Amino acid sequence: xxxxxxxxxxxxxxxxxxxxxxxxxxxxxxxxxxxxxxxxxxxxxxxxxxxxxxxxxxxxxxxxxxxxxxxxxxxxxxxxxxxxxxxxxxxxxxxxxxxxxxxxxxxxxxxxxxxxxxxxxxxxxxxxxxxxxxxxxxxxxxxxxxxxxxxxxxxxxxxxxxxxxxxxxxxxxxxxxxxxxxxxxxxxxxxxxxxxxxxxxxxxxxxxxxxxxxxxxxxxxxxxxxxxxxxxxxxxxxxxxxxxxxxxxxxxxxxxxxxxxxxxxxxxxxxxxxxxxxxxxxxxxxxxxx
Ligand SMILES: Cc1cc2nc3c(=O)[nH]c(=O)nc-3n(C[C@H](O)[C@H](O)[C@H](O)COP(=O)(O)OP(=O)(O)OC[C@H]3O[C@@H](n4cnc5c(N)ncnc54)[C@H](O)[C@@H]3O)c2cc1C
Numbered sequence: 001x002x003x004x005x006x007x008x009x010x011x012x013x014x015x016x017x018x019x020x021x022x023x024x025x026x027x028x029x030x031x032x033x034x035x036x037x038x039x040x041x042x043x044x045x046x047x048x049x050x051x052x053x054x055x056x057x058x059x060x061x062x063x064x065x066x067x068x069x070x071x072x073x074x075x076x077x078x079x080x081x082x083x084x085x086x087x088x089x090x091x092x093x094x095x096x097x098x099x100x101x102x103x104x105x106x107x108x109x110x111x112x113x114x115x116x117x118x119x120x121x122x123x124x125x126x127x128x129x130x131x132x133x134x135x136x137x138x139x140x141x142x143x144x145x146x147x148x149x150x151x152x153x154x155x156x157x158x159x160x161x162x163x164x165x166x167x168x169x170x171x172x173x174x175x176x177x178x179x180x181x182x183x184x185x186x187x188x189x190x191x192x193x194x195x196x197x198x199x200x201x202x203x204x205x206x207x208x209x210x211x212x213x214x215x216x217x218x219x220x221x222x223x224x225x226x227x228x229x230x231x232x233x234x235x236x237x238x239x240x241x242x243x244x245x246x247x248x249x250x251x252x253x254x255x256x257x258x259x260x261x262x263x264x265x266x267x268x269x270x271x272x273x274x275x276x277x278x279x280x281x282x283x284x285x286x287x288x289x290x
Pocket of ligand 1 (some may be wrong): 028029030031032033034035036037038053074075099101102103106109110111112113114115116117118122123125138165166167188189190254
């Protein structure tokens, strides 16, 4: 099926792009087009005008800042992030994740910004970015605001972004401990995924903080609070019993949809398995870095 007619603009500044999209909801930002064009062809999305952001310089930068934070421009493709030396050195799990998103065609043109803004629940990056405690930088007609990755997705295919707000950048603290990611998928997109990020005490094998997120089984990534609390202050050697003591209770608190990826009980079970596999890897990585 063909899309309905639309006009196309290619601004060269962020301000012009924001103005061109406006807040009427009749125009949309266009990045790699991998989600948008499919949805337009299926007539699920109709828009009068596409505003292409590919000509705006600076939106595809990746840097480690003096404040020890990693900034990823929203226009970075999955392929670009996977290959970037800063990401490979400081967040190798994110590099591996981006190297395995979708297929080579989608990885080459699909962007991290488009992935987040589409709000598809069966996605890889949102879970990892929430575990990394990332903030998303949104710039609109009224200024700039930061939204935590945990709060960005409101519900299935819906985010807190206003129509005129351009996601310009994703920012997260440089990880100081092991970061791991596991997913299970039957088809193209993940059915369940789990990401874990620890910070470690400087002089011992003790976990200072743990962030654990489970994704793809509800509309947005969810924390496993009981597991995070159980890991805090724990020596690496005690990780497995600490998780096992609270796992059933933690998994029961997840909000899980029955969908074509499987029933809630099945996905809850998968989440538990993936969590323990993450923990095994994090323990190995944590011991190696001591
Ligand atoms: C066959 C296939 C398999 C896939 N498999 C996976 C998978 O395994 N895991 C996974 O995580 N994802 C998967 N995806 C999703 C893929 O990651 C996204 O399609 C891609 O990242 C979207 O980026 P884009 O630049 O093409 O977005 P676009 O299609 O250009 O835009 C998507 C939406 O985001 C908005 N938008 C884009 N950029 C911005 C911005 N900077 N600011 C504000 N709004 C913006 C657009 O207006 C639109 O609403 C798959 C997609 C396909 C088609």
